[in-house]
């Protein structure tokens with residue numbers, strides 16, 4: 001149903017990665033990317049952790065050193081997002097309502113970058129991938145860190161997500177293969 005409304009293409013990520021540490025940020029910079037929109041929950045930390053870990057802080061420092069801006073974009077509430085973002089010393093958009101375009105518009109305004117310079121990173125096809133694609137952005141899908149304690153609506157999303165991934169098998173076999181590889 002959803003793919004009928006938006007078109008399957010809008011659910012297909014640009015690439016997939018096991019986690020945020022396996023992304024080649026230098027290559028992304030060389031390709032012209034200048035800002036990264038990071039999802040937080042289950043992309044950077046599990047739902048039950050509210051601060052960036054030391055390895056994450058080091059990763060952010062590396063990414064900044066390459067020349068990127070970092071903006072956190074989360075559908076979670078302001079208190080949670082602000083605490084995380086402040087600890088990392090970066091800007092954020094909370095209550096971003098992904099897959100709606102509003103949050104992306106706001107983050108793009110913050111970054112002052114054209115769409116081609118933005119790289120989005122997230123763990124959910126129905127929010128992160130669909131929202132990024134609808135906003136004309138490249139997105140790398142990462143494996144969710146911890147699915148066990150996902151909220152009930154995310155669990156429902158995950159079921160729909162499986163159906164959408166199955167639909168990709170025929171039309172987007174490469175992406176389908178990559179998604180299966182990181183989900184295993």
Ligand SMILES: [Mg+2]
Nearest residue numbers: 039041042123
């Ligand atoms: Mg997430």
